Amino acid sequence: MGMKLGIIGYGGMGYWHGEYAPRAGVEVVAAYDVDPKRLEMAKDNGIEAYDNLDEFLKHDGMNFVVIATPNDVHKELTIKSMHAGMHVMVEKPATMSVTDWDDMVAESEKTGQILTVHQNRxxxxxxxxxxxxxxxxxxxxxxxxxxxxxxxxxxxxxxxxxxxxxxxxxxxxxxxxxxxxxxxxxxxxxxxxxxxxxxxxxxxxxxxxxxxxxxxxxxxxxxxxxxxxxxxxxxxxxxxxxxxxxxxxxxxxxxxxxKPRYTDTPVAEVVVMTSAGPTRMMAPRPPETxxxxxxxxxxxDWTELYQNLVGVMEGKEDLIVKPHQVRRVLExxxxxxxxxxxxxxxxxxx
Ligand code: NAD
Known part of the structure; x- marks a missing residue:
């Protein structure tokens, strides 16, 4: 199955996804942004650019989206994308509260679309x-x-x-x-x-x-x-x-x-005078010890995250970045x- 990616939010990180995803064999086909300058840039990079979300989500053959917008709109865009039949990899933080995340997971369960987070680090x-x-x-x-x-x-x-x-x-x-x-x-x-x-x-x-x-x-x-x-x-x-x-x-x-090396040399048998005063515990260790x-x-290899998502979409792998792990961090x-x-x-x- 050809994996065709759409990017929502073609800013600093959206651009990065556009450059990086192809290394995992993914084709970047479309981008949606609210800033016309970013859309011009996407076009210059050979990506079809949309200023309308609904039109973007209907892009022919696109199977998944990456959401790389400011954090406050991750939830809304994730839910709309899954509702339109897209699998979603949303940028971190997935959203700003546990309740919001639970809503996103509920939509993923309802629609059967995969939901994961770009925890590339x-x-x-x-x-x-x-x-x-x-x-x-x-x-x-x-x-x-x-x-x-x-x-x-x-x-x-x-x-x-x-x-x-x-x-x-x-x-x-x-x-x-x-x-x-x-x-x-x-x-x-x-x-x-x-x-x-x-x-x-x-x-x-x-x-x-x-x-x-x-x-x-x-x-x-x-x-x-x-x-x-x-x-x-x-x-x-x-x-x-x-x-x-x-x-x-x-x-x-x-x-x-x-690590310590155990030798016959005592570490500090007697009190040593240092510039910090007399000490035994803080005495410089003889090098041989x-x-x-x-x-x-x-x-x-960062591309493993994309490769994993492709594997999950093809039904061959389990998600590496799992919803319950994301929830724990948000909690x-x-x-x-x-x-x-x-x-x-x-x-x-x-
Ligand atoms: P950015 O400001 O460079 O880009 C955001 C883009 O989203 C802009 O082009 C903006 O016009 C667009 N945008 C804003 N509101 C929108 C909306 N409602 N719909 C569509 N597009 C919209 O920000 P950034 O640095 O690229 O960060 C974006 C996301 O990526 C954030 O969630 C951030 O935390 C994450 N991020 C992740 C990493 C990482 O290592 N995983 C690194 C940097 C940023």
Missing amino acids: RWDKDYNVMRKVVEEGKIGEVLSIESRVFGTGGAFFGWRSFPEYGGGMILDWGVHLFDQLLGMYPDIKVTNVYAKLMTVLDQKVDDYFKVTLTLENGPLLHVEVGTYAFYKLPRWYVIGNEGTLQIDDFDCEKGGYM KEDFPLPEVET LIEVIFQSAEEDRSIEVRI
């Missing part, structure tokens, strides 16, 4: 390398995972700076980072959520956040995103009871994990906003 190399080291037990039992993304751009642009359109960093990077971490612990409950959402540059939406999640019999998860943080901190920092992992950036070019390991090689995000609003930690079972 499940295929990011840094995430998969971290996950491999953790899941293979290379640093022992994991006690704490820090996931961090810092940039210096500061101000948001366009719809991203308004809460009513679903702006702010929780609904931007946060969605990816929570999806990644919860994906590692599908059967372990989050029991406590504490979130601080701030605006460093006096905006209407969060341009900085720090969230701490407690897992039942699992590690403490810290997620921090800043758009105005001028020194980089590692993308991942993981503490285990047999070692420590650090991955500096998305490309995994710098980083590794370090520790060992560095390189990060493992992991191959990842968590609702509690994050509540925790920030009330400035307290909240007990949950998510």
